[in-house]
Amino acid sequence: MSATASNLAAQTPVKVVVVGAGGMGRAWIGTVLRSADAQLVGVVDVIDGAARSAVQEVVPADLRTGIATGTDTVTVAREAGAEAVIDVTIPAAHHAVTADALHAGFPVLGEKPCAATLAEAVSLAGHAEATGKLFMVSQSRRNNPHLHETRRLADELGGAGIVDTRFYKAPRFGGFRDEMDHPLIVDMAIHAFDAGRVLLDGNPVSVTASSYNPPWSWYAGDAAATVAITYDTGAVHTFSGSWAAPGGETSWNGDWLLSCANGSVSWDGETPPAANPEDGEEIAGRNPAADELWELDASLAGFCAALRGGDVPASEVHGNVWTQAIVEAAVRAADTGRRVDLAEILDEALESARVLDVADGRSQALTAWKTGTSGLTAA
Numbered sequence: 001m002s003a004t005a006s007n008l009a010a011q012t013p014v015k016v017v018v019v020g021a022g023g024m025g026r027a028w029i030g031t032v033l034r035s036a037d038a039q040l041v042g043v044v045d046v047i048d049g050a051a052r053s054a055v056q057e058v059v060p061a062d063l064r065t066g067i068a069t070g071t072d073t074v075t076v077a078r079e080a081g082a083e084a085v086i087d088v089t090i091p092a093a094h095h096a097v098t099a100d101a102l103h104a105g106f107p108v109l110g111e112k113p114c115a116a117t118l119a120e121a122v123s124l125a126g127h128a129e130a131t132g133k134l135f136m137v138s139q140s141r142r143n144n145p146h147l148h149e150t151r152r153l154a155d156e157l158g159g160a161g162i163v164d165t166r167f168y169k170a171p172r173f174g175g176f177r178d179e180m181d182h183p184l185i186v187d188m189a190i191h192a193f194d195a196g197r198v199l200l201d202g203n204p205v206s207v208t209a210s211s212y213n214p215p216w217s218w219y220a221g222d223a224a225a226t227v228a229i230t231y232d233t234g235a236v237h238t239f240s241g242s243w244a245a246p247g248g249e250t251s252w253n254g255d256w257l258l259s260c261a262n263g264s265v266s267w268d269g270e271t272p273p274a275a276n277p278e279d280g281e282e283i284a285g286r287n288p289a290a291d292e293l294w295e296l297d298a299s300l301a302g303f304c305a306a307l308r309g310g311d312v313p314a315s316e317v318h319g320n321v322w323t324q325a326i327v328e329a330a331v332r333a334a335d336t337g338r339r340v341d342l343a344e345i346l347d348e349a350l351e352s353a354r355v356l357d358v359a360d361g362r363s364q365a366l367t368a369w370k371t372g373t374s375g376l377t378a379a
């Protein structure tokens, strides 16, 4: 490609189809509409008419023509001349929707969690390898400029050895969260576990956890948990929280304290963090620049940049599976009362993923993985 053609390609918006026209799908349609990096060319939902309704509701009338709708991802993506798919379906549909899109030649940006189970997530890492297409998971809360400023301040104090998160909220959602066995760990703490990985180097190796349900809780499963994640550097991320905690609530990101060799960093999850050096005055963290991208906008920009020749995003599937592995390890640790090694659950997930892949017949990539952890690390 000539230099001019390559510059043009770099500026051409990525034509995307949003799949899953529920609450979060609507948020993604809005995100694509305000992005200069992407162009909405289609919306899909398995429920007949749902995609059309979402377009009517969210897309301004003058932009609606040229947006294809339908119930099947690959059909709509091909009809619409899409280059990529954004998978915002329910977790149970992530594996099928994402694998089909990858095998039809479309890179995928998928909502968290990567898949409904760790085995399905590992299988999708294999499908990405087999097709050579990018599969990035949007773990939106890691795209918070304050979080990255927290990391920068900690590095100035020698790097964090302990990261502590307190999360106390009292939302009354109704619906599926009220019925889950582990609503806090699976549906919410995944964000804190992932953000912890932004603050610490290395990979998580083991998890201890206990979970409980306060007597006044309105959840059927355990709305509260205490989790400790040990990294291969020796650093530890501790998380304690409850989703049935009326009164003095934390922010949705939680309250953070980082202990470093030469001081500490604190972040309330909403405003810039502050550092407290061992010798010296408190240092206020920087305010984000006005043009800094947050959450979904940042995920979309990173995905489009990667498709236009930029860096592989940190939450490319192989990187993101670690976060889902922490969740699955925390659930097992809470259920059994024992320390759970990530190597153990990733090896089990690899075995189950290979069974899924044999039944599916489209990917043999996982046959080359020696272990669950090495497959994630080597890629």
Ligand SMILES: NC(=O)c1ccc[n+]([C@@H]2O[C@H](COP(=O)([O-])OP(=O)(O)OC[C@H]3O[C@@H](n4cnc5c(N)ncnc54)[C@H](O)[C@@H]3O)[C@@H](O)[C@H]2O)c1
Pocket: 019, 020, 021, 022, 023, 024, 025, 044, 045, 046, 047, 050, 071, 088, 089, 090, 091, 093, 097, 111, 112, 113, 138, 139, 140, 141
């Ligand atoms: N990042 C965040 O903070 C955040 C917040 C909320 C939800 N989410 C994630 O976003 C995803 C969607 O959540 P939601 O709240 O919008 O759910 P939702 O139930 O409101 O919407 C999901 C939609 O997907 C559709 N769907 C299901 N299977 C499909 C298939 N095979 N093909 C096409 N469409 C299909 C459903 O009909 C539904 O309209 C989930 O993975 C959820 O975990 C992330």
